[in-house]
Structure formats: C-alpha cells, structure tokens
Amino acid sequence: MFISIFSAVESGVIYALMALGVYLSFRILDFPDLTVDGSFVTGAAVGAISIVNGVPPILATVFAALAGFVAGSITGILNTKGKINPLLSGILMMIALYSINLRIMGRPNLALLNEPTLFNQIDGFWGGLGIDKTLNGLVESMGVDSLPGTWAVLIIMTIITIIIKLVTDYFLKTEVGLALRATGDNEKMIRSFSANTNNLTIVGLGISNGLVALSGSLVAQYGGFADVNMGIGMIVIGLASVIIGEALVGTRTIAITTLAVILGAIAYRIVVTLALRADFLETGDMKLITALLVIIALIAPKVVSARKEAVRKKRKRTLLASQRKEEHSA
Amino acid sequence: MLNISSVSITFNEDTQDEKKALQDIDLTLDKGDFVTVIGSNGAGKSTLMNVISGSLKPDIGIVEIDNKNVTSIPEFKRSAFIGRVFQDPMAGTAPSMTIEENLAMAYARNKRRTLRTGVNKKRKLLFIEFLETLHLGLENRLTAKVGLLSGGERQALSLLMATFTEPNILLLDEHTAALDPSRAELITNLTGEVVDKFQLTTLMVTHNMQQALDLGNRLIMMDKGQIILEVSGKEKQELTIEKLLHEFQRIRGEQMANDRAILG
Numbered sequence: 001m002f003i004s005i006f007s008a009v010e011s012g013v014i015y016a017l018m019a020l021g022v023y024l025s026f027r028i029l030d031f032p033d034l035t036v037d038g039s040f041v042t043g044a045a046v047g048a049i050s051i052v053n054g055v056p057p058i059l060a061t062v063f064a065a066l067a068g069f070v071a072g073s074i075t076g077i078l079n080t081k082g083k084i085n086p087l088l089s090g091i092l093m094m095i096a097l098y099s100i101n102l103r104i105m106g107r108p109n110l111a112l113l114n115e116p117t118l119f120n121q122i123d124g125f126w127g128g129l130g131i132d133k134t135l136n137g138l139v140e141s142m143g144v145d146s147l148p149g150t151w152a153v154l155i156i157m158t159i160i161t162i163i164i165k166l167v168t169d170y171f172l173k174t175e176v177g178l179a180l181r182a183t184g185d186n187e188k189m190i191r192s193f194s195a196n197t198n199n200l201t202i203v204g205l206g207i208s209n210g211l212v213a214l215s216g217s218l219v220a221q222y223g224g225f226a227d228v229n230m231g232i233g234m235i236v237i238g239l240a241s242v243i244i245g246e247a248l249v250g251t252r253t254i255a256i257t258t259l260a261v262i263l264g265a266i267a268y269r270i271v272v273t274l275a276l277r278a279d280f281l282e283t284g285d286m287k288l289i290t291a292l293l294v295i296i297a298l299i300a301p302k303v304v305s306a307r308k309e310a311v312r313k314k315r316k317r318t319l320l321a322s323q324r325k326e327e328h329s330a
Numbered sequence: 331m332l333n334i335s336s337v338s339i340t341f342n343e344d345t346q347d348e349k350k351a352l353q354d355i356d357l358t359l360d361k362g363d364f365v366t367v368i369g370s371n372g373a374g375k376s377t378l379m380n381v382i383s384g385s386l387k388p389d390i391g392i393v394e395i396d397n398k399n400v401t402s403i404p405e406f407k408r409s410a411f412i413g414r415v416f417q418d419p420m421a422g423t424a425p426s427m428t429i430e431e432n433l434a435m436a437y438a439r440n441k442r443r444t445l446r447t448g449v450n451k452k453r454k455l456l457f458i459e460f461l462e463t464l465h466l467g468l469e470n471r472l473t474a475k476v477g478l479l480s481g482g483e484r485q486a487l488s489l490l491m492a493t494f495t496e497p498n499i500l501l502l503d504e505h506t507a508a509l510d511p512s513r514a515e516l517i518t519n520l521t522g523e524v525v526d527k528f529q530l531t532t533l534m535v536t537h538n539m540q541q542a543l544d545l546g547n548r549l550i551m552m553d554k555g556q557i558i559l560e561v562s563g564k565e566k567q568e569l570t571i572e573k574l575l576h577e578f579q580r581i582r583g584e585q586m587a588n589d590r591a592i593l594g
C-alpha cells in the first residue's frame with residue numbers, strides 16, 4: 001500500500017509539470033489546447049532519441065522542452081495568423097505531431113533501459129548522501145515493511161517542480177506575464193493597451209507545451225521508454241489535475257493556484273492508483289476513470305453551491321415565517 | 331493632433347446589406363480639443379471611433395496622428411498613443427486580475443513590456459495617488475479583483491486606466507450609457523476633470539444631448555455616415571437642446587428635399 005501510494009506521488013510530481021502547462025493554456029490563456037497529447041510525446045521522443053544518440057540527459061531534457069515550445073508556438077500561429085479556431089488548431093497540431101513523433105523516434109517505441117537518464121545519473125552522488133537510509137528508517141519505524149528503492153526521484157522532482165512553479169508565479173506577475181493573463185481574460189482590453197495579443201498567445205502556448213514536453217521527457221526517463229501512444233488522453237489528465245487541484249485548494253491567488261495544480265496532479269495519481277486496486281477495475285479502465293473524475297470535479301462544485309444556496313434560502317424563509325408568527329402572537 | 335481626411339468605409343459592399351457607415355469624412359482636432367459626437371443610431375459614430383483606433387481600416391482616406399500617417403498601423407501599436415473607454419463597463423478592465431495589476435497593464439501602454447514585476451512599491455504609490463482622484467475608495471482595495479467592482483466603479487477605473495498615461499488621443503464611446511443616472515453623472519464629472527487635468531485631445535460619443543452640451547469645446551452631429559453639423563467655441567456654449575433638435579430637423583429636411591429632387 002505504502003509503496004503504491006509512494007509511486008503515485010512520485011509520478012504525480014513528474015506529471016505536475018504537464019498539468020502546469022495545461023493550466024497555462026486552459027486557464028491563463030483561456031485556450032483549450034489539445035496539442036498536449038502530441039507535444040507530451042514529442043518531449044519524450046526528443047529526449048529519448050537524444051539520449052540514445054549520446055546527448056547528456058540534462059541537455060536532452062532541454063531539447064525536449066524546446067521542441068514542445070516550437071510545437072505550441074505553431075498551434076498559436078495556426079490560431080492567430082491562420083485564424084483557425086483554438087480547438088481545431090490544437091487538434092490539427094496533435095495529429096501532425098503523431099507522425100512527427102514517429103519520425104523523430106524512427107519506430108513506435110524506444111527503450112532507455114541501459115541508457116543514462118537524469119535519474120540514474122545522480123544515483124552515485126545520491127547514495128553517498130545517505131538520505132534514502134534515513135527516510136526509509138523513518139518510514140520503517142512507522143510500521144511500513146515494503147520500502148521504496150530510492151527517494152531520489154521524488155525529492156529531485158519535487159525540487160524541480162517547485163522551482164518551475166516559483167518561476168511561473170514570478171513570470172505571471174511581470175509586465176509581459178500580466179499582458180499574457182489579460183490576453184486570456186479580456187483580449188480586447190489588453191489590445192487597447194498596446195499589447196500584441198497574437199504574439200502573446202503564440203509565446204504562451206509555446207511555454208505551455210514546453211512544460212508539457214519537459215514532463216514528457218522526464219516521464220520517459222523515469223519509465224525507461226518513449227512510446228508514440230503515451231500521450232493519448234494526456235490533455236484530459238492535465239485538465240483533471242487542474243480541476244481537482246482548484247476544487248481542493250482554491251484559486252485565490254496565482255501562487256495558490258499553481259500549487260493547487262501540482263497537488264491536483266498528485267491527488268489524481270493517488271485516486272487512480274486507489275481505484276485500480278478495486279478488483280473489478282483493470283488498467284485499461286484508467287481513461288474512463290479519468291473522464292469520470294473530470295465530470296465529477298466539474299459538476300460537484302455546482303451541485304454543492306446550488307444545495308448550499310437552497311439551504312440558505314430555506315433557512316431564511318423559516319426564519320421570516322417564525323418572526324411573523326411571533327409578531328402575530330405579540 | 332488628429333487629422334482625418336476623406337475617410338469612407340462601406341460594410342457588405344455590393345450586397346443587399348450594403349451599408350455606407352462613413353462617407354467622405356473630414357475632421358481635424360487640435361491639441362486639447364474636446365469634441366462631443368452625437369447622432370442617431372447607426373449614424374456611424376462607433377465606426378468613426380474604430381477607424382481612429384485602428385480596429386477598422388477605412389476603404390479610402392487617411393488617419394493622421396501628430397502629422398504621422400497611421401492608417402495602416404495595426405490597432406495594438408496605435409493604442410500606445412490612444413486611450414479608449416468602451417460603452418460596456420466590463421470591456422475596459424480584466425475581471426480576474428486585481429486593481430493594481432490592471433493599472434500596471436495600463437501603465438505599460440507606451441513602454442516596452444519587460445520581465446520585471448508589473449507592480450512594484452514605487453508604482454503602487456503612484457496608483458494610490460491616481461485612485462484617490464476618483465474618490466471611490468478604490469485606493470484601499472488595490473489587491474481586490476476587478477470583477478468584484480460595481481459597473482460604475484469599473485468604468486471609473488477604465489477611465490483612469492485610459493487616461494493616466496496621458497495618451498495623445500482619448501476616445502470615449504457612450505462610456506456612461508450603461509450606468510444608472512447617478513453613476514453616469516459621476517463618470518461624466520470625472521471625465522471633465524481628467525480631460526482638463528491632462529489637457530487630453532478627446533472625442534466623446536454620447537446619446538445624452540445635455541452631456542454633449544456640458545462637456546467639451548466642440549460638438550459634431552453625425553447622420554448616415556456624414557458629419558452634418560459642426561459647432562465650436564462660443565457658439566457651442568450658447569447651444570441648447572431645442573436649438574440642436576431644431577437644427578437637426580432643418581438639415582434632415584433639406585437633405586430629404588435634395589434626395590427627392592435627385593430621385594425626381
């Protein structure tokens with residue numbers, strides 16, 4: 001049990017970067033960008049093929065993010081310069097990327113089993129720190145018997161994700177970042193304050209898909225392979241993370257919302273892990289579970305607030321009625 | 331300051347819905363001119379504003395600002411020196427962003443947007459100073475989201491955002507029309523104050539005749555895509571609503587007679 005929750009959190013933190021990307025397009029730019037299904041794989045493909053060809057993993061990861069940036073920008077160009085509607089721009093790019101990803105990898109599946117990755121490269125250094133021993137000792141003392149092999153992935157990824165979160169928070173407060181947010185919030189208004197909303201949309205989608213591809217390349221290095229189909233439904237998973245996080249943590253400020261998205265990504269992985277433990281569910285049901293989760297997360301808040309409102313009104317009515325009764329009897 | 335010469339624009343040309351929204355318009359505003367624009371629905375007032383701001387490109391004619399031909403400069407670039415307030419109070423601000431963030435975006439209008447934070451201590455003080463001139467207490471709500479403000483408050487903020495960077499030209503399109511009378515009066519007064527304070531060259535569309543008479547040093551009346559009446563200076567000061575209506579009927583009557591003569 002502990003071990004499966006542990007790996008759920010671990011992959012949650014890696015997928016959180018993808019969720020942050022989806023947050024940027026869906027929420028900040030108000031652009032339902034379906035490029036994600038393709039650009040996630042592009043990141044994995046570029047990262048994997050670079051590593052196979054001897055590029056150091058860190059550099060391969062950067063290449064992956066850049067490739068995602070380019071893919072996202074092209075979606076932005078299709079939308080702004082080509083005047084193609086947002087959904088269609090993303091779908092077109094997603095389909096195009098499927099072929100491109102196959103070309104990049106040269107085959108549908110690329111294994112990284114005996115290759116260096118960001119994670120196994122630091123093993124030697126990490127082992128020397130003795131963190132695993134300390135943490136495992138701690139967990140063991142709480143009565144857990146099956147222990148994770150290494151905490152390196154979780155801790156390193158948490159650090160990377162937090163840094164990227166903080167950079168994102170800062171960026172969204174800069175002059176450019178404010179204009180980017182306004183592009184999604186009130187495009188006409190920010191254009192009347194001399195911002196080039198076309199370029200902002202293009203750059204915004206670039207950054208968004210850059211994060212998605214970064215996440216894709218890390219997932220490939222974590223799992224030890226890149227697969228041309230690994231991106232199917234990714235957009236819905238990203239959306240699920242964003243919506244679950246927002247529902248759990250709230251959206252009061254940008255910093256809180258980005259934190260919510262990260263926690264949402266982790267919560268999503270945990271929910272799926274727990275759901276798959278049920279005997280009647282199979283791995284193949286994961287996408288159905290995801291879709292149901294999104295539906296619930298979208299509908300539940302509305303139902304809850306409608307219910308609250310109804311209760312409030314009812315209470316008010318009974319209060320008024322009892323007051324009137326008192327007046328009568330007085 | 332602003333020079334419009336022989337500007338025409340026709341929508342849906344050569345179709346049944348053809349609409350000559352502007353016909354051969356000539357208009358010049360000197361620096362500091364405050365021109366109120368009146369005219370019936372569909373007269374072409376908004377179209378004129380859109381041609382000046384660049385959100386519409388005229389079929390023919392030239393728009394010059396500060397002796398510079400801006401006819402083919404895109405809207406977002408032109409807006410570095412044009413301030414606008416729209417009729418819809420929701421249109422001029424970003425609702426999910428805070429008051430100070432909205433002001434910061436307006437502040438960046440005529441500068442290059444950088445990767446430095448939009449709201450800093452120095453700017454905050456400046457924003458507070460400007461917000462105080464609105465007398466709405468918004469200076470105490472810098473971090474409130476603009477979507478929470480009332481229509482009047484949002485419109486006052488829009489007006490401030492459009493003006494405090496002192497644009498070369500200010501365009502107001504029925505910016506008080508969606509407000510209740512007392513809020514409308516507030517915004518009207520604020521408009522007079524800021525235009526005066528910054529000596530802004532202003533074009534204001536209104537359906538409120540009294541407002542058109544009270545504000546500004548010039549008045550133009552539009553009808554069917556043409557400017558049919560121009561009044562300024564002392565003549566404008568002496569103008570009343572009755573005279574204006576009378577004048578309108580007289581011109582309309584003449585036009586109808588002309589049309590009949592042509593047709594006949």
Ligand SMILES: Nc1ncnc2c1ncn2[C@@H]1O[C@H](COP(=O)(O)OP(=O)(O)OP(=O)(O)O)[C@@H](O)[C@H]1O
Pocket residue numbers: 341342349350351369370371372373374375376377378
């Ligand atoms: N984008 C457009 N496409 C087609 N016709 C348009 C378009 N914009 C305006 N028109 C038409 O051009 C004419 C002038 O419109 P405009 O909006 O300038 O009028 P207005 O004087 O601002 O009227 P109102 O007082 O109702 O705001 C109208 O007949 C309108 O229907």
Ligand SMILES: [Mg+2]
Pocket residue numbers: 375376377503
């Ligand atoms: Mg109009």
